[in-house]
Amino acid sequence: MxxxxxxxxxxxxxxxxxxxxxxxxxxxxxxxxxxxxxxxxxxxxxxxxxxxxxxxxxxxxxxxxxxxxxxxxxxxxxxxxxxxxxxxxxxxxxxxxxxxxxxxxxxxxxxxxxxxxxxxxxxxxxxxxxxxxxxxxxxxxxxxxxxxxxxxxxxxxxxxxxxxxxxxxxxxxxxxxxxxxxxxxxxxxxxxxxxxxxxxxxxxxxxxxxxxxxxxxxxxxxxxxxxxxxxxxxxxxxxxxxxxxxxxxxxxxWTGGDYIGVGPAAHSYWQGRRYGYPREWTAWHGRVECGGWNPVAEEELDEMAPAPAELKCQKSRADPGRDAPAELKCQKSRADPGREWVVLGLRLLEGVSLSALRERTGLSLEDLYDGEVERLIGLGMLVLEGDRLRLTEEALFISNAVFSELI
Ligand code: SF4
Missing domain, CATH: 3.20.20.70 (Aldolase class I)
Known part of the structure; x- marks a missing residue:
């Protein structure tokens, strides 16, 4: 693909x-x-x-x-x-x-x-x-x-x-x-x-x-x-x-490409930065009247509204993930860009390309994680095959629990 x-x-x-x-x-x-x-x-x-x-x-x-x-x-x-x-x-x-x-x-x-x-x-x-x-x-x-x-x-x-x-x-x-x-x-x-x-x-x-x-x-x-x-x-x-x-x-x-969102509550990822509008008509109206496409940087938006659905740590409609096994607990709510890349790519059954990760962010799994990936591999949740890290069949249904370890 x-x-x-x-x-x-x-x-x-x-x-x-x-x-x-x-x-x-x-x-x-x-x-x-x-x-x-x-x-x-x-x-x-x-x-x-x-x-x-x-x-x-x-x-x-x-x-x-x-x-x-x-x-x-x-x-x-x-x-x-x-x-x-x-x-x-x-x-x-x-x-x-x-x-x-x-x-x-x-x-x-x-x-x-x-x-x-x-x-x-x-x-x-x-x-x-x-x-x-x-x-x-x-x-x-x-x-x-x-x-x-x-x-x-x-x-x-x-x-x-x-x-x-x-x-x-x-x-x-x-x-x-x-x-x-x-x-x-x-x-x-x-x-x-x-x-x-x-x-x-x-x-x-x-x-x-x-x-x-x-x-x-x-x-x-x-x-x-x-x-x-x-x-x-x-x-x-x-x-x-x-x-x-x-x-x-x-x-x-899911592959870390650029997108621009327009309209209230829409999110964007443009040239390496995330933006969004609040989930509210008046705030969107005011910002657009002032400057056309004029979303808020994500750091500021965090104070005003929840993270975009594709980055949510919790269950969302777009995810079959359910309750976490006891050994998997949510640790972070906001990702750094490299970790975001990994978690979004893991939604694909083919997994995330590690060479693409390096190319785009300059980072490797070792730079991003301190043993979490090895632990999840040991638990049978992740598998590393050549250039790709992917979820195992066993982990597909509890993907959010795995993501909460990696975000
Ligand atoms: S799920 Fe129903 S209420 Fe929600 S956006 Fe779709 S049609 Fe509207």
Whole structure:
């Protein structure tokens, strides 16, 4: 897998309704008059002021729910984004099946979107209701057909597993329904209960019992085996793809490439430094009004907001990792750049290239660690093969525990 040089991430901070498990930053647009119009205008200012050198090969519109934007705003937004990214080859838009129409599918295609990430999550209406999703199961297939009809064939579908036993018997039925739709890319995330979300409150109130870790691990292993049998390559902890259909944009994150994020709560890694915006509309608005693309250096942002999801030490939706074995304990919350490189690269099943680490940072494993890597190898969590350090099969499900040792 050869990652592209750089990518643009656009955070669209609106959802028609918050899902019960979600702690991503987004607002319900009706709560703020003229929110969409203000957003599009400010985003235009950000795009116009990006560094001249920045010439991304990938674009990713995420959020939030980009497909929840009204048709004219979506059209205008895509136009301004894609006129700033003339050399982008992979242009992904996240779509909620409950918000897609034939007209929006056509707008995506006409603008140049060539990859869609569809938040399917489950094919069971009861589970979708438990998760607080706005869509019904039958709308997932409808959305795939609308996109295919427009010639957008590179589809990625998200699935959530690890649901409470009172809600689901396991992911098998969902997997079969998903495989029938034959997407090129599949992301599977274990349900996590993030503090502050309605699902977390219901859990605290003992309204349901969560799935035990052993069963959740068995579900993860079953998903891996079924998708492998269906011809998918497991290339990242939570991600599976047909050969050549790995998400090029996300590969930038995992291989230490440059990316610039625009929109509230978006993060950037540009020329060796990390930046971000707070998870808050007014702060983003104020900074962009003052200076276009004007994020806060990460050191300052640490005082204002949590670390970006890809650097979190704790469990996140994007990670199947669960509880740590007793001998693995979180030691650090903020990484130095070399350690960050290692931890992000370990998310890939092929592991992290040590020669690339040396080339990019001038550092070796010996410079970065004081026996931690050897200890994890001894525990059967890591394996060193030639130029690559990778997680063992045993460690995939408890990856966050391993990462907390290495960050
Ligand atoms: S999971 Fe997606 S659609 Fe649901 S609230 Fe979060 S960002 Fe919006």
């Amino acid at each position: 050869t990652p592209p040089a750089s990518g643009l991430y656009v955070h669209v901070p609106f959802c028609l309704r918050k899902c019960a498990y979600c702690d991503f930053y987004s607002e319900v647009p009706s709560a703020r008059p003229d929110a969409e119009r203000d957003y599009a205008e400010l985003l235009g200012r950000e795009l116009a002021s990006l560094p001249e050198l920045f010439d991304p090969e990938t674009v990713y519109l995420g959020g939030g729910t980009p497909s929840a934007l009204s048709l004219p705003v979506l059209q205008a937004l895509l136009k301004s984004i894609l006129s700033r990214t003339p050399h982008a080859e992979e242009i992904t838009c996240e779509v909620n099946p409950g918000t897609l129409t034939k007209e929006k599918a056509k707008v995506l295609r006409d603008a140049g979107v060539n990859r869609v990430s569809l938040g399917a999550q489950s094919f069971d209406d009861r589970t979708l209701a438990f998760l607080g999703r706005i869509h019904r199961a039958e709308e997932i297939g409808d959305a795939c057909r609308m996109l295919h009809h427009q010639g957008i064939d590179n589809l990625s579908l998200d699935l959530i597993y690890g649901l409470p036993p009172s809600i689901s018997h396991g992911p098998e039925d969902d997997l079969e329904r998903l495989i029938e739709l034959a997407p090129d890319h599949i992301s599977c995330y274990a349900l996590t209960y993030e503090p502050g979300t309605p699902l977390h409150r219901d859990l605290e109130d003992e309204r349901f019992r969560p799935l035990d870790d052993e069963t959740c691990r068995n579900q993860y292993d079953a998903i891996r085996a079924r998708l492998k049998a269906a011809g998918y390559i497991h290339y990242e902890l939570s991600n599976f793809a047909r050969p050549g259909r790995e998400c090029r944009h996300n590969l930038i994150y």
